[in-house]
Amino acid sequence: DIQLTQSPAFLSASVGDRVTITCRASQGLRSYFAWYQQKPGRAPNLLIYATSTLQSGVPSRFSGSGSGTEFTLTISSLQPEDFATYYCQQLNSYPFTWTFGQGTKVEIK
Amino acid sequence: QVQLVESGGGVVQPGRSLRLSCAASGFTLTTYGMHWVRQAPGKGLEWVAVIWHDGSNKYYADSVKGRFTVSRDVSKNTLYLQLNSLRAEDTAVYYCARHRVRGGIITPFDYWGQGTLVTVSS
Numbered sequence: 221d222i223q224l225t226q227s228p229a230f231l232s233a234s235v236g237d238r239v240t241i242t243c244r245a246s247q248g249l250r251s252y253f254a255w256y257q258q259k260p261g262r263a264p265n266l267l268i269y270a271t272s273t274l275q276s277g278v279p280s281r282f283s284g285s286g287s288g289t290e291f292t293l294t295i296s297s298l299q300p301e302d303f304a305t306y307y308c309q310q311l312n313s314y315p316f317t318w319t320f321g322q323g324t325k326v327e328i329k
Numbered sequence: 330q331v332q333l334v335e336s337g338g339g340v341v342q343p344g345r346s347l348r349l350s351c352a353a354s355g356f357t358l359t360t361y362g363m364h365w366v367r368q369a370p371g372k373g374l375e376w377v378a379v380i381w382h383d384g385s386n387k388y389y390a391d392s393v394k395g396r397f398t399v400s401r402d403v404s405k406n407t408l409y410l411q412l413n414s415l416r417a418e419d420t421a422v423y424y425c426a427r428h429r430v431r432g433g434i435i436t437p438f439d440y441w442g443q444g445t446l447v448t449v450s451s
Contacts, residue, residue, distance in 0.1 A: 254437035256374075263424055263441035264366075264374065275439065294371045307374055311435060318364070318376040 222247050222312045226321030232329045239295040243308035244274045250286055252311040255293045258323075259304045267306075268293065303328055331355035331440045333425050338445030341415055351408040351425030351442055358401050359383065362428045363408045364438060365399060367421035377423070378410065382430070393419075415449045422446050 223246040233239050245253075250271045256264035266275045268284035271291060281296045296304055308321035337349040351363070365377040378389045378399040385400050400410040408425055423445055426438035 251434050252437065256438075258374075263426075263443055264438075265436055265441075266439050269437045270434075309437060316379060316386070316435075317390065318379070320374040320376065323373040 221317055222249075222310045222319050224308055224310055224319050224321040226308055226324055228324060230323065231324055231326045233298050233326060234329045235298055235300060237298045237329075239302075239326060240286070240296050241293045241306055241308075241326075243291045243293075243321050245289045245291065245310050247289065247312075249311055253284075253286060253291050254309040255282075255284055256307045256309065257302075257304045258307065264307065289314075298326070302326065331443035333427070333440055334379070335423065335425055337447040338410040338423065338447045340448045340450060342451050343416060343449055345413045345415055347415065347447060349410040349412065349423055349445060349447070351410075353406045353408065353427075356427070358403055358406055358408065360429075362430070363399075364426045365397075365408075365410045365426065366424045366441075367419075367446075368424070368428055369416065369418070369421045372421075375421075379428075380408070412447065414440075415447075417449050420447060420449045 225244045227242050255268040255269045258264040267278050267282050271286040272284045283294050285292050305323045305325045307323050310319050332354045334352045341347050354432040355387050362382050364379045367375050367377050380399045396414045400409045424441050429436045
């Protein structure tokens with residue numbers, strides 16, 4: 221199975237900051253790689269798929285990139301509603317399984 | 330609009346069974362792969378199981394293989410997860426979610442339910 225190592229686990233930032241979260245995968249599958257946002261008590265919400273494609277309705281301050289087995293989620297200017305936990309996700313083909321990163325909690329500084 | 334509504338959670342003793350349901354509306358299960366994902370209290374997300382859009386394939390996480398079974402009833406447009414031989418470490422909120430296949434490529438989970446809590450405790 222694919223292993224995902226997400227960092228940092230916690231991130232303290234201020235409104236307006238540029239924030240970067242990284243996920244290192246044991247294997248890269250750029251056509252699938254995804255990022256989700258989860259707020260307390262809520263289901264996860266898809267932000268980015270196929271490494272860099274923004275899901276419909278997601279603000280353009282969110283962006284994704286990837287090179288080899290390293291994938292990055294960037295928030296260009298952190299907004300109050302962005303304080304949440306973020307997860308990366310990868311697909312392992314044959315047999316099909318899905319793996320989530322450990323999560324990054326973005327907190328208010 | 331698309332909606333996924335889970336039900337069936339509750340408190341159950343170790344070793345017992347439970348069946349979770351996920352009622353889908355706004356789309357048909359025959360066009361989407363359907364998943365169960367769980368989240369233990371204060372922990373991260375763990376993928377549990379998937380059933381293919383045509384029911385042809387089912388895959389499970391190693392942690393639940395042989396104990397959990399995913400199924401669906403297309404006439405009711407409802408997904409199920411049968412949980413057997415439950416353990417304390419199965420305590421979690423269980424979410425259902427869907428994926429689509431576009432041009433032969435599996436896409437991530439674009440809709441999720443609100444979750445149902447399963448507590449395994451004596």
